[in-house]
Amino acid sequence: MMFTLITGASMGIGEAFSREFARRGHNLVLVARSGDRLQVLAEELRQVSGVEVKVCVEDLSHAESPGRVYEFCRRHSAGVDFLVNCAGLSRAGDFDDIPLGKLEEIIMVNMTAMARITRLFLPDMVARREGSIINVASLGALQGVPGLGLYSATKAFVLTLSEALYEELKGKGVKVVAVCPGFINTGFFERAGHNAANLRLPISETGVVVKAAMKGLRNNKVRVFPTLIDTALVFSQRLASRKIVIRLAGFIAAVREN
Ligand SMILES: NC(=O)c1ccc[n+]([C@@H]2O[C@H](COP(=O)([O-])OP(=O)(O)OC[C@H]3O[C@@H](n4cnc5c(N)ncnc54)[C@H](OP(=O)(O)O)[C@@H]3O)[C@@H](O)[C@H]2O)c1
Numbered sequence: 001m002m003f004t005l006i007t008g009a010s011m012g013i014g015e016a017f018s019r020e021f022a023r024r025g026h027n028l029v030l031v032a033r034s035g036d037r038l039q040v041l042a043e044e045l046r047q048v049s050g051v052e053v054k055v056c057v058e059d060l061s062h063a064e065s066p067g068r069v070y071e072f073c074r075r076h077s078a079g080v081d082f083l084v085n086c087a088g089l090s091r092a093g094d095f096d097d098i099p100l101g102k103l104e105e106i107i108m109v110n111m112t113a114m115a116r117i118t119r120l121f122l123p124d125m126v127a128r129r130e131g132s133i134i135n136v137a138s139l140g141a142l143q144g145v146p147g148l149g150l151y152s153a154t155k156a157f158v159l160t161l162s163e164a165l166y167e168e169l170k171g172k173g174v175k176v177v178a179v180c181p182g183f184i185n186t187g188f189f190e191r192a193g194h195n196a197a198n199l200r201l202p203i204s205e206t207g208v209v210v211k212a213a214m215k216g217l218r219n220n221k222v223r224v225f226p227t228l229i230d231t232a233l234v235f236s237q238r239l240a241s242r243k244i245v246i247r248l249a250g251f252i253a254a255v256r257e258n
Pocket of ligand 1: 007008009010011012014031032033034035058059060061086087088089109136137138139180181182183184186187188189191
């Protein structure tokens with residue numbers, strides 16, 4: 001039986017993806033640390049959508065956890081034809097202030113786990129000549145963001161890898177899209193110690209990310225920007241010097257004004 005695997009499914013954007021895929025009749029493997037939240041969501045989705053939902057509780061900051069996620073799916077005979085790499089975290093503040101443990105955690109979850117999970121599940125998709133991957137990057141991926149340097153660098157990794165994969169997988173039956181949201185209304189900012197009240201862009205709801213990613217996959221896009229403002233900002237980068245782009249990103253994120 002085929003499943004859609006979603007990391008970071010316990011809340012925020014990943015939860016929104018889970019609801020949308022369940023609504024579309026996909027069986028789900030939900031991955032995150034918050035087992036209780038995942039169980040409640042899984043039960044609701046089983047009841048409402050009649051799909052099969054498996055809960056895989058893992059801390060993706062551990063190097064072995066992507067392998068355990070893969071083994072979990074094998075053990076449950078859950079083939080994965082849709083993969084959503086959504087788990088992620090940030091930490092507001094200048095780079096020289098980030099505790100080393102937090103630095104490792106951000107790198108492990110945002111980059112290492114994302115790359116390992118993709119690497120583990122991709123060969124099966126290629127062998128079946130069928131698969132879709134949604135990678136949740138960020139507008140921050142497009143330039144270094146002062147006050148979010150590490151986070152923006154990890155999202156650049158997600159975007160760059162997605163772009164290369166997009167081309168490598170042409171003709172192999174597997175699609176990849178990177179979705180690059182601006183600011184989305186989740187607990188993400190609070191968890192990162194980033195005062196969302198200071199942000200200088202409107203905050204959108206999670207649905208815009210899901211919608212943009214699904215449309216992007218359908219239209220075979222390599223990267224998508226969920227709102228008009230996101231798209232306008234990306235376009236404006238063509239007109240400004242790199243120094244201005246970086247300063248503007250810092251101004252909009254307003255992390256250093258906390
Ligand atoms: N919100 C925004 O404005 C925004 C903008 C651009 C991009 N994004 C990206 O969108 C993705 C989702 O963000 P969100 O806004 O939905 O944030 P969120 O509400 O904080 O959700 C983050 C998700 O990642 C999971 N996660 C974090 N650390 C984990 C770990 N060590 N192991 C396993 N799972 C872990 C969390 O689950 P547990 O805590 O249960 O483990 C949660 O499900 C992230 O990749 C983020 O970088 C967000």
